[in-house]
Structures are given as C-alpha cells and as structure tokens.
Amino acid sequence: MRSKGFWLAVLAMVILITVISCHSPRGDRNAGADIMVPIVPLYVMQEYTATQDTHEHDDEEPEIIEAPPEPGELDLNTETILVAGRYAGFMTWGFFRHSATPYDIAVAESLVKDTHTGAVLEIADIIDMTKIDKVLSLLAGALLAHAPESAPYLDMIDDSWLTHVIMEHEGLGVLLTPEISPWGLDFVYILLPYEDLDEAFLLGVELGIVEPPHRPMVALTFDDGPSTYTLKILDILEQYGARATFCVLGYRINRHPELLIRAVAMGSEVIGHSWDHRNFTQINAAAIATQITRTSEEIEAVIGQTPPPIMRAPFGQHNNNAINAVRDMGYSLLHWSVDPQDWYNRDADVVYTNIMRRVTEGSIILLHDIHPTTVEAMRMVIPRLIADGFQLVTASELIAYHYGEMQPGEIYVGFRNINW
Numbered sequence: 001m002r003s004k005g006f007w008l009a010v011l012a013m014v015i016l017i018t019v020i021s022c023h024s025p026r027g028d029r030n031a032g033a034d035i036m037v038p039i040v041p042l043y044v045m046q047e048y049t050a051t052q053d054t055h056e057h058d059d060e061e062p063e064i065i066e067a068p069p070e071p072g073e074l075d076l077n078t079e080t081i082l083v084a085g086r087y088a089g090f091m092t093w094g095f096f097r098h099s100a101t102p103y104d105i106a107v108a109e110s111l112v113k114d115t116h117t118g119a120v121l122e123i124a125d126i127i128d129m130t131k132i133d134k135v136l137s138l139l140a141g142a143l144l145a146h147a148p149e150s151a152p153y154l155d156m157i158d159d160s161w162l163t164h165v166i167m168e169h170e171g172l173g174v175l176l177t178p179e180i181s182p183w184g185l186d187f188v189y190i191l192l193p194y195e196d197l198d199e200a201f202l203l204g205v206e207l208g209i210v211e212p213p214h215r216p217m218v219a220l221t222f223d224d225g226p227s228t229y230t231l232k233i234l235d236i237l238e239q240y241g242a243r244a245t246f247c248v249l250g251y252r253i254n255r256h257p258e259l260l261i262r263a264v265a266m267g268s269e270v271i272g273h274s275w276d277h278r279n280f281t282q283i284n285a286a287a288i289a290t291q292i293t294r295t296s297e298e299i300e301a302v303i304g305q306t307p308p309p310i311m312r313a314p315f316g317q318h319n320n321n322a323i324n325a326v327r328d329m330g331y332s333l334l335h336w337s338v339d340p341q342d343w344y345n346r347d348a349d350v351v352y353t354n355i356m357r358r359v360t361e362g363s364i365i366l367l368h369d370i371h372p373t374t375v376e377a378m379r380m381v382i383p384r385l386i387a388d389g390f391q392l393v394t395a396s397e398l399i400a401y402h403y404g405e406m407q408p409g410e411i412y413v414g415f416r417n418i419n420w
Contacts, residue, residue, distance in 0.1 A: 072098030074107070081168060085265035087121075087203070088113045089166040093175055093187050106178045108187070110164040123162055126172070131200035132159055138197065139174060142190045172197065216361035217402075218385055219395040219414075220244040220378075221336065222369035223273055223312060226256040230369045234262055236378050242392035243267045246369065247312040247334070250275035250295035257302040264303045269394040271334065272296050272311040280313045280322035288325040308396045310334050310406055316366075318411070327409025334395055336366035337414035340377075343368050348376035355381050362402065364395055364414045 076094035083089065090111040095104035112121040119125075127135055139161060140154045164175035171193040178186060194201055222233065225248055237244055246263055248270055253260065260270050272295035274280070280288050292311055299307045310332040313322060318333060326333055340354035351374065355365060367374055385392060393401075399412050406412070 072096060072100075076107075079166070081166065082115075082265070083167050083169055084267050085262075086114060086116050087167050088115050089168070089173075091164065091166045091173070091175060093164075093177070106187070108164050108175060108177050110166055110175065112165070112167055123159070123165060126165065126167070126202060127162070127197075128200050128202055129159075134200050135192070135197065136161070138192050139190060142192060143176075143188070146190060147188065167203070170194065172201070215389060215391045217393050217398050218359060218362075218390045219364045219393055219398045220367060220382075221247055221312070221334065221364060221395055222367050222374075223247045224249055224252075224277070225369040226252055226259045227370045228256075229372060229375050230256065230259045230263075232375045233369050233378055234259065234266065234268075236375075236382055237268065237392075238266055240382050240386055240392075242382055242386065243269075243394050243397075244392065245334070245395040246270045247273035248295070248299065249273055249277055250291075250298045253295075253298045253302060260299065260302050264305070267394075269308060269396055270299055270303060271307050271395075272299065274311075274314045277314040279315055279317055280325075281317050281319045285321060285325035285328070288322060289329055292326070292329055292331060308406070309408070310396065310399075310412070323409055323411070330408045332399075332406045332408060333411040334364070335411050335413045336364045338363045338365045340365070340367070342371060342374045342377065346371060346373045348373045348380065351377035352380045352384075356384065359385065359390070362398065362414045364398070364412070 074094065074096050076092050078092040079090075081089045090113075091109070093106075093108040096107055097104050112126065113119070114121060123129075136157050136159070140157050143150050144154065161176060161180055162174060163180075164177070166173040166175070168191065171191045174190045174192060176188040176190070194204065220242075222230070222244060225246060230246065233244070236242075243266065244263075246260070246268060248260070250272065263270055272292055274291040275294045276291075278287070278291060280291075283291075295311075296307055309330050311326070312334045313326075316335055318326070323333070338355060338358045340351045340358075342351045345351055345354070355377075359365065367378075369375075382392065395412070396406070398414075399406055403412075
C-alpha cells in the first residue's frame with residue numbers, strides 16, 4: 001500500500017511536468033496571455049484491487065487492493081515567460097476536481113530558472129531577504145488596492161505568501177492561493193513593479209533595469225546592419241551583459257532576421273535607419289514617411305513588437321523638411337555625441353582610442369556593424385567601458401532616464417539634445 005504522501009507527490013510531479021512541457025521557446029510570454037491547458041483526466045492514486053499470485057508462498061492469502069475509481073479532472077492555467085533572454089519563469093495554477101471530494105482542491109506550482117547556468121532560483125536569489133519587510137509591505141498595499149476585503153487578514157502576511165513568484169518584464173508576479181487568501185475562493189495574482197522593489201530586487205542588471213546615475217550611462221549604437229558582423233557584436237555584448245541599439249536598414253532585415261530576434265531577447269533594441277539609406281535632405285516628406293514606415297513594419301514583423309518611436313536619419317543629415325516629416329509621424333531622431341569614424345578608420349586600435357578619448361557620461365556613440373575592424377574594436381571598448389564604471393544601455397533607456405518620454409521631432413545627441 002502506498003501512503004497518502006506518496007500520491008500527493010505524484011500529483012505534484014504531474015503538475016510540474018505539465019508546467020515544463022508548456023514552456024515556450026520563443027523567448028517571451030506565450031501569446032501574450034495565459035494558456036489554458038486542456039482538462040487532463042487524472043486517476044486519484046488510491047489502492048486498487050487485484051489478485052496477486054504468490055508462487056513463493058502458496059499458503060499465504062493473496063494481497064487484495066481496491067479497483068481504481070473514476071478519473072478526476074485537473075483544470076490548469078499555465079504561463080511561461082523568458083525575461084532578458086535569460087530567466088525562464090513557469091507558473092501553473094488551477095483546481096483538481098473529483099466526485100469523491102466535496103470541494104475543489106487548489107493546486108499551484110512555480111519555477112524560475114537561470115537558463116545561462118541551469119540553476120533553479122530560490123526566493124532568496126531573487127529578493128534581498130534583509131529587505132523582506134519592504135517587499136511584504138508592497139505586497140500588502142497592492143493586495144489592499146486589489147481586494148479591499150483582504151484588510152482584516154493583512155496582519156497575517158509573512159514570507160510564506162511569496163511561495164509562488166514569477167519574474168515578468170515589468171515586475172515580480174506573486175500568486176496567492178485560496179488557502180493564503182481566506183477572504184476569497186480563487187487565486188489572486190499581484191504584480192510588484194521593479195521600480196518599487198528597487199534595491200530589494202537582486203537581479204536588476206540582468207533584467208535591463210536602468211541603474212541609478214551613480215553609474216554613468218553610455219549608449220553604443222550600430223548603423224547599417226544587420227550583417228554577419230552583427231552576430232559577433234551580439235556575442236561580445238552577451239559576454240559582458242551589455243546592451244546596445246541597432247539602427248537597421250530595412251532591405252537588409254530579411255537577410256538576418258534571427259539576429260534582430262536575438263538582440264531584443266538580450267535586452268538590446270532595434271530601430272530604423274531608413275529602408276535603403278536615402279539622404280532625407282534630398283527627398284520629400286512622403287518619401288521620408290515611406291522609408292520610415294516600411295522599415296518599422298519590417299522590424300515589427302520580425303521581432304513581434306513595435307520598435308521605439310525613434311530613428312536615425314541616413315548620414316545623420318536632416319533639414320527642416322525632414323524634421324517636420326519625422327515629427328508628423330510621431331518619431332524622434334537619434335544622433336550621436338561621439339563619432340570614432342569606424343567607417344573611415346578601418347583600424348581597431350584607432351577606433352578604440354577615438355572612443356576612449358571622448359566618451360563621457362551620457363555619450364551616444366556612433367558605430368557600424370558592417371566592418372570587421374569595428375568588431376575587433378568592441379572586444380577592447382566594451383570591457384574597458386565597464387571596467388571604467390560605465391553601464392552600457394540602449395539609446396531609449398538613456399533618453400528615458402534623463403529626459404522622460406521622447407518628444408516627436410526632437411533630436412537626441414546624448415545628455416545634450418537639440419530642439420529645432
């Protein structure tokens with residue numbers, strides 16, 4: 001005979017296998033919403049009967065166990081998500097129903113895995129436990145706003161309420177089971193924003209959360225790709241946990257779509273650099289709009305999300321006609337404050353020296369991911385910038401942190417910007 005604990009363990013394993021089998025390899029939340037797993041027939045693993053022939057002891061009574069009952073139902077919601085191209089989250093919750101029980105049994109499992117190391121993270125790997133009171137206070141406040149009827153129970157809150165946690169793009173998701181939330185008969189899901197968790201959240205860098213300004217920011221931007229050299233630059237960025245902005249030409253996108261997908265999964269961003277590098281000062285507003293729209297649509301078709309409303313003009317050239325056309329489309333223009341002339345100086349050491357002499361807090365650095373010498377320069381530049389205390393962020397992050405929401409028609413050059 002098997003013990004009750006054994007069969008509960010079997011049930012838990014079924015749930016966990018269901019969770020893992022539903023993991024999406026696409027690098028983001030499945031279809032942007034929860035996935036309903038079809039109702040799964042599940043036998044309640046109790047003792048069943050059969051007559052067991054015992055040849056060694058014919059004089060003993062055969063073991064009698066009872067026949068299997070009717071199958072129950074396990075009705076699950078399952079969510080999987082990959083954050084920053086590294087942290088895979090799995091969460092499943094629902095109810096087990098069976099005619100032998102007078103009420104539904106709530107079941108839930110969750111898992112966060114570091115896909116780089118293969119380690120399954122504990123709550124202490126995600127949250128600074130010395131700041132647990134802050135986290136629980138945030139949870140209580142969010143819960144009270146979500147369910148005012150929970151007020152009488154909030155003095156019961158403790159770290160057991162953080163049993164089921166998943167990492168989302170914007171914050172930590174906390175699942176409360178009906179057993180924890182006695183004011184209700186269902187699950188409650190609360191999102192705690194990373195910006196509110198602040199230093200209590202231990203994985204801010206890997207998730208691409210912009211750090212406080214005591215670490216100066218620099219944005220590396222790469223024009224005219226994607227190309228075969230983009231792959232090598234992505235490898236270097238990933239090696240050092242850095243991010244960048246890729247300003248792509250529309251006609252090149254379908255040559256290397258996988259590189260754009262990887263860049264976004266790593267926390268970098270992809271924006272337009274026109275369709276075929278036509279000088280915006282030499283074409284009319286309608287042609288400019290076509291260049292921008294066509295490229296943006298191609299990017300979105302590949303990465304599955306709308307790119308930021310900012311683009312880089314070919315040659316960095318723009319007149320009043322071009323600026324007005326860009327503004328009318330709701331876009332900003334991305335310029336630069338450091339140009340190491342990698343397009344002219346096909347020498348990695350010269351490119352490296354030009355950058356390190358001019359880089360400062362808030363620099364936007366112009367580069368091109370179409371030259372092998374630029375790749376070699378990045379092998380020196382990226383680790384040196386990090387060693388010097390810079391954090392390498394996307395252009396959009398740099399702008400957002402220092403200026404807030406981007407304004408259409410504005411030209412961003414770093415921590416100084418031009419208003420036309």
